[in-house]
Amino acid sequence: MNNSITHNILRFVFLVLIQIAIFNNINFLGYINPYPYVLFIVLFPIGDNRALLLFTSFLLGLTVDMFCNSGGMHAASCVTIAYIRPWILQSIFGLAYEYNAVKVVKAGFGQRLLFITILVFTHHLLLFLLESFNFSDIIYILKKTLFSGAFTVLLCLIFITLFSVKRR
Amino acid sequence: MQQIVNFFIKYRNFLLYVLLLFISLVFTIQSHSYHRSKFVNSANFLSGGIYSGLDNITAYFDLKVHxxxxxxxxxxxxxxLLNTRDSISQKIDTATFHKRFRFITAKTINNNYTFKDNFLTLRAGSKDGLKQDLGVITSKGIVGIVDRTSTNYATVISILNSNSQINAKLKKSNHFGILVWRGGDPNIVDLIDVQSKAPVQKGDTIVTGGKSTIFPEGIGIGTIKSFELDPSENFYSIKVELFNDMTNIGYVYVIENLDREEIQTLEQQTADEQ
Incomplete structure (x- = not known):
């Protein structure tokens, strides 16, 4: 249990740091930036306290906001995906989720990809909507969501593969 | 009573979600107005310190350009200096000479240009004399306006920000307009509301107008890339290519207009009397 808390705190700090140091400065093709810090919400222990997940997600978003000078956009999107996460888990993993037997890292590739994709794209869509605050840019927002989202999903998958070395 | 408590227990996650969402939306809406959230900005001890540390590493990459x-x-x-006649013999008594502008140098430690509202963070704060609404330029042209300051750091509203509106004019004819940015290319800004009588030509220089107390008159901005009349044919809308490479800003100068208070008091008095 204690181990899990330390793990998550370390993950929080690590993801925020690489986000602001590296991934905010990618600017691929001028405007595409990935936001792999949402991996924290993806990997947050399942079946644990939901209120805790909501609160830490808010904190995560607000920390990134502070560095991006973006008010509360990241916080709002993070809290939202943290809130809808249980339902997505339920629809993807079904019965296994109800028995608390799901681990995102150990799930099958298809399920894992689907889960991450839904979370990431919801997050990005909300984020870019709040950023532009204007429905007339919807094409631009969707385009940005698609490209940045794909980039983020790819990075998340890479991170999971890299950091889930089988501890035996 | 029991039912109310039960309600809160049953929907506690939903209520927490709504509360947190509300807080973040308040911050977001604040961030879309000109002077922004006091709490969530990068001019604080933590983010300023981390950006400063990161800059110590990345500064080396841009050293040659700077x-x-x-x-x-x-x-x-x-x-x-050397082409000004009698520049040496003309002595200025600095004790009585009226100094209108003060310059403060600062290093940029963080710079955005991909969002709709972009900000820079400077390693210089109220300790160095920075305060809200001072102009920020580089040797080539304007960068933005100081927004929030802490003791050691300051955030700057970049000209690449949808809230930024800067008075600018054509260098050769004094016809003025408003400089805005509508997102997209970080090297192109728009100059709008220029009178249709103005002699606009491709390649002409745009400089700051002297109408605001933030920037001195005649600081370079960019050159005209293309222009068109708006549908009513009264005003030009001009695309301006910036002199500055906004994606690579190193050392900047912060300008303080020492006459600002005097001008503002005067303007205020005039407005009051009417």
Missing amino acids: NAQLVEENNRLRTK
């Missing part, structure tokens, strides 16, 4: 810029500026100033 050196070249400095040499270029020195070259320009030296040419100006």
Whole structure:
């Protein structure tokens, strides 16, 4: 249990740091930036306290906001995906989720990809909507969501593969 | 009573979600107005410190470009100095000479240009004399306006920000307009509301107008890339290519207009009397 808390705190700090140091400065093709810090919400222990997940997600978003000078956009999107996460888990993993037997890292590739994709794209869509605050840019927002989202999903998958070395 | 408590227990996650969402939306809406959230900005001890540390590493990558810029500026100033007649013999008594502008140098430690509202963070704060609404320029042209300051750091509203509106004019004819940015290319800004009588030509220089108390008159902005009349044919909308490379800003100068308070008091008095 204690181990899990330390793990998550370390993950929080690590993801925020690489986000602001590296991934905010990618600017691929001028405007595409990935936001792999949402991996924290993806990997947050399942079946644990939901209120805790909501609160830490808010904190995560607000920390990134502070560095991006973006008010509360990241916080709002993070809290939202943290809130809808249980339902997505339920629809993807079904019965296994109800028995608390799901681990995102150990799930099958298809399920894992689907889960991450839904979370990431919801997050990005909300984020870019709040950023532009204007429905007339919807094409631009969707385009940005698609490209940045794909980039983020790819990075998340890479991170999971890299950091889930089988501890035996 | 029991039912109310039960309600709160049953929907506690939903209520927490709504509360947190509400807080973040308040911050977001605040961030879309000109002077922004006091709490969530990068001019604080933590983010300023981390950006400062990161900059110590990344500064080396841009060192060559920044050196070249400095040499270029020195070259320009030296040419100006040596070509001014009697520049040496004309003595200025600095004790009585009325100084209108004060310059403060600062290093940029964080710079955005991909969002709709972009900000820079400077390693200089209220300790160095920075305060809200001071102009920020580089040797080539304007960068933005100081927004929030802490003791050691400050955030700058970049000209690449949808809230930024800067008074600018054509260098050769004094016709003025408003400089805005509508997102997209970080090297192109729009100059709107220029009178249709203005002699606009491709390649002409745009400089700051003297109408605001933030920037001195005549600081370079960019050159005209293309222009078109708006549908009513009263005003030009001009695309301006910036002199500055907004994606690579190193050392900047913060300008303080020392007459600002006097001008503002005067304007206020005039407005009150009417």
